[in-house]
Amino acid sequence: MTRRESGPARRVVSLVPSLTEAVATTAPALLVGATDWCSHPPDLRVTRVQGTKNPDIEQIVRLAPDLVIANEEENRAPDLGALRSAGLDVLVTEVRSLPQAFEELHRVVVGALGLPRPAWLDAAEKAWGTVRPVPRPRRAVVPVWRRPWMVLGRDTFAGDLLARLGVENVYGHHQERYPRVPVRELNTAGADLVVLPDEPYRFTPDDGPEAFPGLPSALVSGRHLTWYGPSLAEAPAVLAAALD
Numbered sequence: 001m002t003r004r005e006s007g008p009a010r011r012v013v014s015l016v017p018s019l020t021e022a023v024a025t026t027a028p029a030l031l032v033g034a035t036d037w038c039s040h041p042p043d044l045r046v047t048r049v050q051g052t053k054n055p056d057i058e059q060i061v062r063l064a065p066d067l068v069i070a071n072e073e074e075n076r077a078p079d080l081g082a083l084r085s086a087g088l089d090v091l092v093t094e095v096r097s098l099p100q101a102f103e104e105l106h107r108v109v110v111g112a113l114g115l116p117r118p119a120w121l122d123a124a125e126k127a128w129g130t131v132r133p134v135p136r137p138r139r140a141v142v143p144v145w146r147r148p149w150m151v152l153g154r155d156t157f158a159g160d161l162l163a164r165l166g167v168e169n170v171y172g173h174h175q176e177r178y179p180r181v182p183v184r185e186l187n188t189a190g191a192d193l194v195v196l197p198d199e200p201y202r203f204t205p206d207d208g209p210e211a212f213p214g215l216p217s218a219l220v221s222g223r224h225l226t227w228y229g230p231s232l233a234e235a236p237a238v239l240a241a242a243l244d
Protein backbone atom coordinates (compact mmCIF):
# COMPACT_ATOMS: atom_id res chain seq x y z
CA MET A 1 0.00 0.00 0.00
CA THR A 2 1.36 3.42 -0.88
CA ARG A 3 1.05 6.45 1.34
CA ARG A 4 -1.08 8.18 -1.30
CA GLU A 5 -3.60 5.31 -1.17
CA SER A 6 -3.79 5.19 2.60
CA GLY A 7 -3.80 8.93 3.28
CA PRO A 8 -1.36 11.13 5.21
CA ALA A 9 0.46 9.53 8.13
CA ARG A 10 -0.68 10.55 11.61
CA ARG A 11 1.53 8.29 13.76
CA VAL A 12 5.18 8.31 12.75
CA VAL A 13 8.26 6.49 13.98
CA SER A 14 11.55 7.89 12.70
CA LEU A 15 14.72 5.81 12.52
CA VAL A 16 16.88 8.68 11.25
CA PRO A 17 17.99 11.65 13.41
CA SER A 18 17.76 14.07 10.48
CA LEU A 19 14.22 13.04 9.64
CA THR A 20 13.23 13.04 13.30
CA GLU A 21 14.22 16.68 13.55
CA ALA A 22 12.41 17.46 10.30
CA VAL A 23 9.14 15.94 11.50
CA ALA A 24 9.40 17.19 15.09
CA THR A 25 10.10 20.74 13.95
CA THR A 26 7.23 20.72 11.47
CA ALA A 27 4.48 18.70 13.21
CA PRO A 28 5.66 17.36 16.58
CA ALA A 29 2.32 15.75 17.43
CA LEU A 30 2.77 13.23 14.63
CA LEU A 31 5.98 11.73 16.01
CA VAL A 32 5.46 8.83 18.42
CA GLY A 33 8.87 7.14 18.34
CA ALA A 34 12.51 7.84 17.49
CA THR A 35 15.95 6.31 17.99
CA ASP A 36 18.24 6.92 20.94
CA TRP A 37 20.47 8.95 18.58
CA CYS A 38 17.71 11.40 17.70
CA SER A 39 18.96 14.36 19.75
CA HIS A 40 17.10 17.25 18.09
CA PRO A 41 15.00 19.13 18.88
CA PRO A 42 16.64 19.07 22.35
CA ASP A 43 13.25 18.91 24.09
CA LEU A 44 12.05 15.90 22.08
CA ARG A 45 9.81 13.66 24.20
CA VAL A 46 8.86 10.47 22.39
CA THR A 47 9.26 6.74 22.96
CA ARG A 48 12.82 5.64 22.21
CA VAL A 49 13.26 2.55 20.04
CA GLN A 50 17.03 1.93 20.44
CA GLY A 51 19.53 2.74 17.69
CA THR A 52 19.56 3.22 13.95
CA LYS A 53 21.36 -0.11 13.44
CA ASN A 54 19.52 -2.09 16.13
CA PRO A 55 15.94 -0.78 16.37
CA ASP A 56 13.60 -2.51 18.78
CA ILE A 57 11.22 -4.05 16.27
CA GLU A 58 8.71 -5.22 18.89
CA GLN A 59 8.59 -1.79 20.50
CA ILE A 60 8.01 -0.12 17.15
CA VAL A 61 5.17 -2.54 16.35
CA ARG A 62 3.57 -1.83 19.75
CA LEU A 63 3.57 1.88 18.94
CA ALA A 64 1.30 1.07 15.98
CA PRO A 65 2.66 3.73 13.62
CA ASP A 66 1.05 4.15 10.25
CA LEU A 67 4.45 5.14 8.85
CA VAL A 68 8.07 4.37 9.69
CA ILE A 69 10.61 6.66 8.01
CA ALA A 70 14.10 5.34 7.36
CA ASN A 71 17.20 5.80 5.21
CA GLU A 72 18.99 3.29 3.01
CA GLU A 73 22.38 4.18 4.47
CA GLU A 74 21.57 4.64 8.14
CA ASN A 75 19.24 1.67 8.59
CA ARG A 76 19.76 -2.00 7.81
CA ALA A 77 17.66 -3.75 5.17
CA PRO A 78 16.86 -6.78 7.43
CA ASP A 79 15.38 -4.48 10.09
CA LEU A 80 13.26 -2.65 7.53
CA GLY A 81 12.16 -5.99 6.12
CA ALA A 82 11.11 -7.13 9.58
CA LEU A 83 9.00 -4.02 10.02
CA ARG A 84 7.31 -4.58 6.68
CA SER A 85 6.70 -8.23 7.56
CA ALA A 86 4.95 -6.98 10.72
CA GLY A 87 2.55 -5.08 8.50
CA LEU A 88 4.04 -1.60 8.86
CA ASP A 89 4.40 0.94 6.08
CA VAL A 90 8.08 1.90 5.70
CA LEU A 91 9.30 4.86 3.65
CA VAL A 92 13.01 4.60 2.82
CA THR A 93 14.88 7.72 1.76
CA GLU A 94 18.12 7.99 -0.20
CA VAL A 95 20.24 11.10 0.35
CA ARG A 96 23.63 11.34 -1.34
CA SER A 97 23.59 14.97 -2.46
CA LEU A 98 22.08 18.29 -1.43
CA PRO A 99 19.46 18.38 -4.23
CA GLN A 100 18.44 14.84 -3.33
CA ALA A 101 18.11 15.87 0.32
CA PHE A 102 15.71 18.66 -0.61
CA GLU A 103 13.68 16.28 -2.78
CA GLU A 104 13.45 13.62 -0.08
CA LEU A 105 12.53 16.09 2.66
CA HIS A 106 9.70 17.38 0.49
CA ARG A 107 8.61 13.78 -0.19
CA VAL A 108 8.47 12.98 3.52
CA VAL A 109 6.93 16.15 4.91
CA VAL A 110 4.60 17.14 2.09
CA GLY A 111 4.02 13.82 0.34
CA ALA A 112 3.87 11.29 3.16
CA LEU A 113 2.64 13.53 5.98
CA GLY A 114 0.37 15.71 3.85
CA LEU A 115 1.69 18.91 5.46
CA PRO A 116 2.30 22.31 3.89
CA ARG A 117 5.86 22.81 2.73
CA PRO A 118 7.72 24.04 5.84
CA ALA A 119 9.37 27.45 5.98
CA TRP A 120 12.65 25.91 7.16
CA LEU A 121 12.92 23.91 3.95
CA ASP A 122 12.53 27.05 1.84
CA ALA A 123 15.07 28.81 4.07
CA ALA A 124 17.53 25.95 3.60
CA GLU A 125 17.23 26.04 -0.17
CA LYS A 126 17.68 29.81 -0.13
CA ALA A 127 20.75 29.61 2.12
CA TRP A 128 22.49 27.09 -0.10
CA GLY A 129 21.38 28.92 -3.21
CA THR A 130 23.53 31.89 -2.22
CA VAL A 131 26.70 29.77 -1.92
CA ARG A 132 29.00 30.50 -4.86
CA PRO A 133 31.58 28.11 -6.37
CA VAL A 134 35.17 28.57 -5.21
CA PRO A 135 37.66 28.86 -8.11
CA ARG A 136 40.46 27.05 -6.27
CA PRO A 137 39.04 24.45 -3.89
CA ARG A 138 41.13 23.22 -1.00
CA ARG A 139 41.83 19.49 -0.90
CA ALA A 140 40.88 17.69 2.29
CA VAL A 141 40.73 14.30 3.90
CA VAL A 142 37.57 13.86 5.95
CA PRO A 143 37.78 11.17 8.63
CA VAL A 144 34.50 9.92 10.07
CA TRP A 145 35.99 7.25 12.36
CA ARG A 146 39.25 6.17 13.93
CA ARG A 147 40.39 2.77 15.20
CA PRO A 148 40.20 1.97 12.33
CA TRP A 149 40.50 5.19 10.37
CA MET A 150 37.62 5.65 7.91
CA VAL A 151 37.05 8.63 5.62
CA LEU A 152 34.44 10.02 3.29
CA GLY A 153 34.71 8.39 -0.11
CA ARG A 154 32.57 8.70 -3.21
CA ASP A 155 28.95 9.71 -3.51
CA THR A 156 28.24 11.11 -0.03
CA PHE A 157 25.96 13.88 1.15
CA ALA A 158 28.68 15.38 3.37
CA GLY A 159 31.14 15.33 0.48
CA ASP A 160 28.66 17.24 -1.68
CA LEU A 161 28.20 19.91 1.00
CA LEU A 162 31.96 20.36 1.37
CA ALA A 163 32.41 20.65 -2.39
CA ARG A 164 29.87 23.46 -2.49
CA LEU A 165 31.91 25.25 0.20
CA GLY A 166 35.17 24.98 -1.70
CA VAL A 167 36.59 21.80 -0.18
CA GLU A 168 37.44 18.92 -2.51
CA ASN A 169 37.41 15.48 -0.92
CA VAL A 170 40.72 13.76 -1.72
CA TYR A 171 38.96 10.38 -1.60
CA GLY A 172 35.86 11.57 -3.43
CA HIS A 173 36.51 9.18 -6.32
CA HIS A 174 37.38 6.15 -4.23
CA GLN A 175 35.49 2.99 -5.20
CA GLU A 176 34.08 2.75 -1.66
CA ARG A 177 31.82 5.29 0.01
CA TYR A 178 33.55 5.03 3.39
CA PRO A 179 36.95 3.48 2.80
CA ARG A 180 39.31 2.39 5.55
CA VAL A 181 42.61 4.16 5.00
CA PRO A 182 45.70 3.97 7.25
CA VAL A 183 46.48 7.30 8.88
CA ARG A 184 49.96 7.29 7.36
CA GLU A 185 48.38 7.24 3.91
CA LEU A 186 45.96 10.00 4.87
CA ASN A 187 48.90 12.19 5.80
CA THR A 188 50.55 11.70 2.42
CA ALA A 189 47.45 11.91 0.20
CA GLY A 190 48.12 15.46 -0.98
CA ALA A 191 45.57 17.22 1.23
CA ASP A 192 45.74 20.86 2.30
CA LEU A 193 43.40 20.31 5.23
CA VAL A 194 41.86 17.67 7.46
CA VAL A 195 38.16 18.11 8.25
CA LEU A 196 37.13 16.50 11.55
CA PRO A 197 33.38 16.33 12.33
CA ASP A 198 32.11 15.57 15.82
CA GLU A 199 29.94 12.69 14.59
CA PRO A 200 29.67 9.81 13.99
CA TYR A 201 33.07 9.74 15.73
CA ARG A 202 33.42 12.60 18.16
CA PHE A 203 36.64 14.29 17.08
CA THR A 204 37.77 17.04 19.45
CA PRO A 205 40.76 19.40 19.73
CA ASP A 206 42.48 16.70 21.82
CA ASP A 207 41.38 13.69 19.78
CA GLY A 208 42.09 13.84 16.06
CA PRO A 209 44.29 16.79 15.08
CA GLU A 210 47.39 15.23 16.68
CA ALA A 211 47.24 12.43 14.09
CA PHE A 212 47.83 14.98 11.30
CA PRO A 213 50.84 17.01 12.47
CA GLY A 214 51.55 18.46 9.03
CA LEU A 215 48.01 19.57 8.21
CA PRO A 216 45.74 22.31 9.54
CA SER A 217 42.59 20.86 11.11
CA ALA A 218 39.04 22.12 10.86
CA LEU A 219 36.75 20.81 13.59
CA VAL A 220 33.20 21.00 12.28
CA SER A 221 29.68 20.27 13.51
CA GLY A 222 28.68 16.80 12.39
CA ARG A 223 25.02 17.76 12.58
CA HIS A 224 25.56 20.56 10.09
CA LEU A 225 27.74 18.43 7.82
CA THR A 226 25.79 15.16 7.79
CA TRP A 227 22.18 15.93 8.80
CA TYR A 228 19.54 16.81 6.21
CA GLY A 229 16.77 18.70 7.92
CA PRO A 230 16.19 22.10 9.56
CA SER A 231 19.92 22.40 10.32
CA LEU A 232 20.53 22.84 6.59
CA ALA A 233 19.30 26.43 6.81
CA GLU A 234 22.24 27.47 8.99
CA ALA A 235 24.75 24.90 7.75
CA PRO A 236 26.45 27.05 5.08
CA ALA A 237 27.36 29.78 7.57
CA VAL A 238 28.27 27.38 10.39
CA LEU A 239 30.46 25.17 8.22
CA ALA A 240 32.10 28.06 6.37
CA ALA A 241 33.11 29.64 9.68
CA ALA A 242 34.63 26.38 10.92
CA LEU A 243 36.46 25.78 7.66
CA ASP A 244 37.93 29.27 7.70
